[in-house]
Amino acid sequence: MKIYLNGKLVEKQDARVSVFDHGFLYGDGAFEGIRSYGSRVFRLDQHIDRLYETMHTLMIDPGMTKKQMSDAVVVTLRANKIKDGYIRLIVSRGDGDLGLDPRKCLGRPNVIIIADKITLYPAELYQKGMEIITVPTAKNSPNALNPQLKSLNYLNNILAKMEASLSGYNEAIMLEQNGYVGECTGDNVFIYKDGVLSTPHLGRLKGITCAAILELALKMKIKVFEGYITRHEVYNANECFLTGTAAELIPIVKVDGRVIGNGKPGLVTKKLLDAFHQLTKKDGVKYDM
Numbered sequence: 235m236k237i238y239l240n241g242k243l244v245e246k247q248d249a250r251v252s253v254f255d256h257g258f259l260y261g262d263g264a265f266e267g268i269r270s271y272g273s274r275v276f277r278l279d280q281h282i283d284r285l286y287e288t289m290h291t292l293m294i295d296p297g298m299t300k301k302q303m304s305d306a307v308v309v310t311l312r313a314n315k316i317k318d319g320y321i322r323l324i325v326s327r328g329d330g331d332l333g334l335d336p337r338k339c340l341g342r343p344n345v346i347i348i349a350d351k352i353t354l355y356p357a358e359l360y361q362k363g364m365e366i367i368t369v370p371t372a373k374n375s376p377n378a379l380n381p382q383l384k385s386l387n388y389l390n391n392i393l394a395k396m397e398a399s400l401s402g403y404n405e406a407i408m409l410e411q412n413g414y415v416g417e418c419t420g421d422n423v424f425i426y427k428d429g430v431l432s433t434p435h436l437g438r439l440k441g442i443t444c445a446a447i448l449e450l451a452l453k454m455k456i457k458v459f460e461g462y463i464t465r466h467e468v469y470n471a472n473e474c475f476l477t478g479t480a481a482e483l484i485p486i487v488k489v490d491g492r493v494i495g496n497g498k499p500g501l502v503t504k505k506l507l508d509a510f511h512q513l514t515k516k517d518g519v520k521y522d523m
């Protein structure tokens with residue numbers, strides 16, 4: 235496996251960064267999770283835009299243009315001969331001292347790109363649907379650590395993920411500080427009821443998959459709503475599903491013990507999943523081997 239590290243492709247065992255890197259010491263950095271389908275990087279431009287927005291807020295300058303960053307993703311995929319895979323793009327602030335002060339990070343940020351195969355939820359969960367729960371750990375407040383930042387500090391989500399797995403579930407709904415539904419630990423949440431597809435508006439990551447699903451829904455003449463959603467509305471929805479780069483679109487059939495709709499993946503969910511699969515075949519940056 236070849237890893238992209240600061241402009242060079244190196245072997246996995248040689249892809250190392252310092253223990254003084256602020257990404258390691260403090261989770262100080264940004265990342266993206268991207269997928270490629272049949273030698274097309276799905277919505278690469280949107281992922282790169284989101285990465286640069288996170289870095290802008292963190293005041294990290296990778297010393298690369300967006301075009302150079304996109305090209306580096308493609309170079310890494312080619313070097314690993316990956317047509318269908320998952321790309322992890324990481325920019326950490328770089329080496330500092332043992333203090334918090336980012337001004338002490340005098341070296342350059344570390345830019346790392348890993349291209350690998352993807353691990354999905356088991357196939358039967360896409361057929362039967364998944365059960366999830368709401369967990370006690372709430373989303374970070376936007377005025378503390380805004381959930382719209384895809385930063386290397388993912389402890390908020392990891393704590394929630396632990397609560398889910400300790401209770402025997404794969405995913406968990408995290409609520410916002412005000413008690414409204416936020417998102418899952420690595421996925422956005424959707425509900426469908428009476429012709430309207432709804433998803434929380436703020437206090438969540440602006441998912442690339444979520445945006446694609448909203449576009450597809452509009453094309454299918456389904457009404458969409460982005461706003462406050464309560465757990466009560468989730469429990470009483472006709473359909474529910476989660477979206478994310480890794481999971482794509484996974485049907486949810488039970489939340490906190492409440493059966494959603496008829497307890498089976500819904501028709502609209504299936505239609506959107508089909509449409510999403512079609513989209514991944516034509517949307518994206520094409521590359522040759």
Ligand code: PXG
Nearest residue numbers: 267419420421422439441442443444478479
């Ligand atoms: N919300 C959060 C908190 C995420 O981390 C999404 C939504 C979906 O966004 P995209 O752009 O992928 O549609 C994510 C996705 C994992 C994992 O192991 C998930 C993500 C990142 C890293 C790992 O499930 N992010």
